[in-house]
Amino acid sequence: MIRRHQLGIWRYLRMLGCDESLADDLTQETLVKVICQETFSQWSDTATAAYLRRTARNLLITQHRKGGRTKTIFTADPLDEVWDRWAGRDLGGDEGIDCLRLCMQSLTDRARTALQMRFAEDASRAEIAAKLKITEHGARNLMQRAKQQLRDCVQSKLDDLRAGHEAKVKSGREGLS
CATH class of the missing domain: 1.10.10.10 (Winged helix-like DNA-binding domain superfamily/Winged helix DNA-binding domain)
Incomplete structure (x- = not known):
């Protein structure tokens, strides 16, 4: 799963506005969080990609809040549509x-x-x-x-x-x- 989705998560986070360092950190955190969940199971690549994308976005929002930014300046739905259209639902891009x-x-x-x-x-x-x-x-x-x-x-x-x-x-x- 890591090999299949790591680069795509990183690219998605960069599209959301993360610098390279933050994208690296959040990509690792996303994968660790999901892998350590007992309830997580992979149904399909598309479902896994969507779940990883949502987890990464939530971690980014949490990061913004911790950094004193209480207002998130993006809405994910239009960005997800763009990502799906250009990178594909497999998350890799x-x-x-x-x-x-x-x-x-x-x-x-x-x-x-x-x-x-x-x-x-x-x-x-x-x-x-x-x-x-x-x-x-x-x-x-x-x-x-x-x-x-x-x-x-x-x-x-x-x-x-x-x-x-x-x-x-x-x-x-x-x-x-």
């Missing part, structure tokens, strides 16, 4: 990242350069425009189109993966009959 890497390769060199400068190097639109020898508006439009292309590509690949997974589960159930 590896499939989503693999799809994103594949889809990045389908972009033009200019679009890939613009996105890498913006998100990996935190470059401004002006810096991107200068590097690509286009206007700032051109850089903005290029990145908007590239992000939409990535969104569509990743969603399509995730849908294909999920359809394949559902077909595999269905055929496995039929084999048991």
Whole structure:
């Protein structure tokens, strides 16, 4: 269970706003807490992932309260929906990242350069425009189109993966009959 879910819990906590150190601590605490529960049993990966996510979120809220922050600034339901859509219900998120890497390769060199400068190097639109020898508006439009292309590509690949997974589960159930 630890190997299967550890990275996904950590990524989920980072999405909720934890720094790396706090995400590390809460990931360990989540796994220890769940493993030490006598009443915990794994029904399925999806149920386990949801339970681990809820436990991690509750530990984060407790951490905020201990730190003197009595108000939590996020609501988990919309974040859970985003996580399920992009990372998948398995909690790991590896499939989503693999799809994103594949889809990045389908972009033009200019679009890939613009996105890498913006998100990996935190470059401004002006810096991107200068590097690509286009206007700032051109850089903005290029990145908007590239992000939409990535969104569509990743969603399509995730849908294909999920359809394949559902077909595999269905055929496995039929084999048991």
